[in-house]
Amino acid sequence: MRIRDLKVNGFCCWPPEWAGKDRWLGEGGVLRDFRAVGSARHLRIDVEYAGKIFSGIIPVEKNDLPALQRILSNHIGKSLLAIGDLDLNGVVKRI
Numbered sequence: 001m002r003i004r005d006l007k008v009n010g011f012c013c014w015p016p017e018w019a020g021k022d023r024w025l026g027e028g029g030v031l032r033d034f035r036a037v038g039s040a041r042h043l044r045i046d047v048e049y050a051g052k053i054f055s056g057i058i059p060v061e062k063n064d065l066p067a068l069q070r071i072l073s074n075h076i077g078k079s080l081l082a083i084g085d086l087d088l089n090g091v092v093k094r095i
Helices: 020-025 062-073 080-084
Strands: 030-037 042-049 052-059
Touching (some): 030 062
Antiparallel strands (some): 030 042, 042 052
16 A cells, blocks of 8 residues: 555545645645644644645554654655555555
8 A cells, every 4th residue: 555545534635735825736746745733633734846845635544653653754855756655565554
């Protein structure tokens, strides 16, 4: 399973849900930062695209949070498209 295939409560987690009028961003941009928010049930993702920073949210199963944080921390500066292709087999506990 890839990050792009990850679901929480039946809903796709990837690409992030972008804030405001930036919903078109999809998997565009390069990961610049992330942090847990909302009682660690979401990750806020900051990406750079066309010289600007955009923020989005992905829902996360609490048990998956540490593994996803490790994966993302190793991919700062990588494209969201490439991150979406990362294999989660053996990384996320429910897989």
